Amino acid sequence: QTSRVKLLIGFQDTTLPETVAASKVLEGTPYDVEWVILPGPAAQLSALYSKAIDVGHMGDTSLIIEQGKARTPWTAENVPLQIVAGWRATDAQYPPIITVTRTDARIETLADLRGKRWAYNFGGFNYLQYVLSLQKAGLKPADIQPIQLGDQSATSAAFNAGRADVYSGNFAAVAEAVERGDAKPLLTSDQLDIPALNVFTARGDVVRDRAKSEALADFLARVRRHWDWYAANLDTVEKIYTEKVKQSPARAKISTVYLKATFRPLDDAVIAREQAIADVLVASGDLPRKIDVSLEFNRAFNAATTGGN
Amino acid sequence: MTATHRHTPDTPLAEAPPPVLVDLSGRTAGTEPRARRARARQLVSRTLVPFALLALWQVAADRNWVSPDALPPPTVIIEAFAELIRTGELQSAIPTSLARSLVGLLFGAFTGLALGLFAGLWRVGEELVDAPLQMLRTIPFIAMIPLFIIWFGIGEEAKITLIYAATIFPVYLNTYAGVRGVDQKLIEAVRVFGLSPLEIAWRVIVPTALPSILVGLRYAAGVSLLALVAAEQINARSGIGFILLNANQFQRTDIIIAGIIVYALLGIVIDLVMRVIEHVSLPWRPSLVPA
Amino acid sequence: MTATHRHTPDTPLAEAPPPVLVDLSGRTAGTEPRARRARARQLVSRTLVPFALLALWQVAADRNWVSPDALPPPTVIIEAFAELIRTGELQSAIPTSLARSLVGLLFGAFTGLALGLFAGLWRVGEELVDAPLQMLRTIPFIAMIPLFIIWFGIGEEAKITLIYAATIFPVYLNTYAGVRGVDQKLIEAVRVFGLSPLEIAWRVIVPTALPSILVGLRYAAGVSLLALVAAEQINARSGIGFILLNANQFQRTDIIIAGIIVYALLGIVIDLVMRVIEHVSLPWRPSLVPA
Amino acid sequence: MSLHSPLSPATPRLVPSGAAPPPVAVELGGLRRVFGERAVLDGIDLTLRRGEFVSLLGPSGTGKTTLLRILAGLDRADGGTVRVAEARSVVFQEPRLVPAKRVWQNVVIGHRPNAEARRLAGAALEEVGLSRHADAWPKTLSGGEAQRVALARALAREPSLLLLDEPFAALDALTRIRMHDLVAQLWRRHLPAVLLVTHDVDEAILLSDRVIVLSGGGIAFDTAVDLPRPRQRSDRAFGVLRARLLAELGVGSAEGHG
């Protein structure tokens, strides 16, 4: 009797675990799945490195930074972590990340950003949104009043409370202010050509392990079916977000649409955009050296995530 | 002798101002009703401040002195509580979190006590133990969660280890200070009876330093709750730390405040428990009489 | 009287076992070199443990007992330090952070002292102040940063307020315990001289409770450093808390550990400063003699 | 006792006949104090007037300290009336010095700490023979030295009621005579009512106008000491009174005199 394969899947909050559970797509798997909640990409990466989880959840920029600062350069042979799947919102009304301004700050054009109080948080694609927004406006940090905060929740709190004029980051966190008319979008991630994917990152040895990678492919295929279920059951999802995830009713309404996503194939187009991001970070000094991002992407699971073969 | 023996008083008594007599017998009033009255008054004033704050808060909300985003009114907080209770989250969170805190606290208190005694009783103990502990106490555990995950994984051990590490120091510091504060005269008095250092420690120093040790324990109990917020970032699906973190992520100010109130209430419960423990283990201390 | 007056000893002296004489004059040896030797030994053992740990760490790394991801070897940490110093981050972080800590600590210690005296000296003070403070101390500030931003903004005030709030309680608790621990007999002895409660507090209770108050201050000093990690999440561009947070986000284990070492060293510096303060302000305490 | 004070305080009861009696400093009526089941003080009536020097004798644990504490306002009565003069000084059975204050600061603990207080402390310490220890910490004092500091502290005030709880117990013969003398001087100068708890019958007879024996919760014996001053232990009347007091204290008359 061989012991059953077990997949430990990290996630940063309880949204996906809850909707996957509600969709029942994981019923009858020939392997076990355990969700591990670890807020923040740092904890996800730590857990991956220490083999506490097999798959972690983060933004697509996290691995770029990981590779950039690695002491020993990554090669195809030694690559420790690989992105196996990426997803993003399907609804154009809600770009994943965004730069918004407060209505009372009277910012009409990019030039008006000069001298404004601008809140952002370090790490991940939130920071990228800030860097590229600045670049697009032709400004340097010295031209504005940068407000660097510890995490997404602090940043949105500062902006929503009127302590900042400009905000770069997760859209859902400020969507209520936008809907009330207190804030308005200035630049979306799409306008800045940021892929802004959420990704599953697997350990190299998990991908190389036959049994585990088969289980992982099956798991991803089931999550894909979950996205279909999600789109068809928005009311149920909204209820999950209010009751289980403890979002406010207004926020849950937004989240339901905002988090309605599909897997995107990890193809040449995506990888090219990611490479461009890496190059920007090298130019801005945030990465010490040029890297090859294609090493970070494992295309073997595209079939599972997109439903093809 | 040097005294001169005058036989007439220096001051004729007739000139002496009559002393002012004060009546101390008023204090005679039956002590039983007095004690009961004191207890009643105590209860009132102990609950008065919290309730006054609560009333002020509701008034401030009603009159729009503060925006509901900054500070939701008590009614909204009560709703948040109702929600947490309806879904059963609160009921499952409290035992889960208390169990984690308690286990971490037990080990931490034991370690802190042992190290505090070691450092307090023997100079060589202090020299060996004190520097590492002074270093330990300034470690910002919240910034070490990724390292904790690498070192201790994502199971209960990691959470409890974090609580453990955070609770050692308060017990250590107060044990050490308590032991060093024991009157040298007492220690001398028993030393001459040929007690070994360990016997002196156990029979004299620990009982005498107990008030201070209990202050440390009380403090560590609070720390063990605080550490939950860090510990329950590590793969928790329930617990009051988790509720707070989750609310934080989704900007549920009402739940954050409800969570803080839960913390505050637990703080008071811990305080009461510690008072009982102090009362039971320090029967020789005169009941507190204010100056 | 009851004694019977036997005129022969109960035990003939010849049978009494000869008492064992112990020589206590060995202790006579000159005290000056002894004290100097003790200081030297103290210095050695105080630094021994840290250095032993360091050596063990390097050996563990060299022999691959731990993976460099889990715990980078000391050499890598030294490189991280070199990097922080080369970029000037460390040099600007330490004064910035210490200034924040110090200001928060000063206000916090003052408030804690005042409240601790109020609660320790007057029962009504305890009844009014204690419950709110027991609640304050269990507030997990790290989970309140968004609220802090909403309430106190993103300037230095918010950071210092956070440190302030975190340092009140240790000083309060130890002041309170110290005041309550002052021998009632002493207080009585001066009360009969007609001193007002305030005079008693100032002239007798505070000086006598000072050792305990200083324990609280020492603890609060450590807390003021720890709170930096929370405070410097709020719009900080420098500071040791900021360095740690940043390193955390970018998984720079080496910098995290370097930061923790900076914390630990600051902890030791604080400890030394507090020892000097204790030494200067408690001249009447016998220099610590181990049991 | 083996030592004999040469002191002979003025007799302040020599009030011009016909004048009003001196003001009252202590007035107790039916005073009770109960610890647990036991009534340690059970119906004490006592009046003390200014200028009176009263000694209080009694077996160990009989309630002498308890009575002094109630008079000092430090313990409460469980029944009866208690009226006492406001300005009181107490020397306790233990020295009770503040360890965190230097000896001179302890002496003037009741005063605003200024140059005048420093001077006053110096004078009071001079009187108890401890000038040398003015700047010492209490913990470095010998037992008798600490007790003398406590005495200096009590005398640095001018009380109308002076309560002394075995203040001379830790003193050698010579120092004890000096302290007797000091207390007597102060008494003559300001005429407070003095209540002295002592275990030394000779000391009681030598110093006081009146001796009270406390026993079994009440005043078992109360006598005026009508001996001329200075008093001599060799007086027959002294010996008779001593024997009587010792008998009251349960020491058989066989052992009653030397």
Next chain:
Amino acid sequence: MSLHSPLSPATPRLVPSGAAPPPVAVELGGLRRVFGERAVLDGIDLTLRRGEFVSLLGPSGTGKTTLLRILAGLDRADGGTVRVAEARSVVFQEPRLVPAKRVWQNVVIGHRPNAEARRLAGAALEEVGLSRHADAWPKTLSGGEAQRVALARALAREPSLLLLDEPFAALDALTRIRMHDLVAQLWRRHLPAVLLVTHDVDEAILLSDRVIVLSGGGIAFDTAVDLPRPRQRSDRAFGVLRARLLAELGVGSAEGHG
């Protein structure tokens, strides 16, 4: 002193002639102890043998307690040799009871706390007349009661050297006689060397074989007490010795006897 112990301990120096002298319990050679500038003890030579009962007199602050502390091993000598018996008991000038332990536990603080210890404590407390307080906390004791507990604690051991620092100072006449008796009994039973610090010259003469006066850093006077036991204060020889000792203590001979 105004009270007269009926006790008359056996005279343990009555060793069969020709037998070896009893073993040495204390041997001091040129003992020095300096505080700051001042040599409190400056060259003390002293030998005490088992069975000897020695009283130590001297003015306040002269170093009596310091000497006892050195013999107890609690203070260090700054010069000279110190050799003392290993099994020592001390009664300090203050009771020094552990406030966190009940009275009976304090008495047997040196013993393993079991039923046997409890019994022993009960017996010792019975002897000092405090059975009633066995379960009380030290803070509720009167001054004399606390001192008796300290005595009970010292006597619950069987020392070869008993160091007593004014153990009877806080006791009334009757209780003091009882405690004299108790110490004498213990002494007769186990024949320790006893060194008693007292301020009471009569007490010294009544109890001891030898009286030493400490003064100015050295032994100013050292005399055997060659009076038959039981001793009587009324003896002429008693009076002569008392006068001599008082003179040594600086109390003029005019006040020397009652």
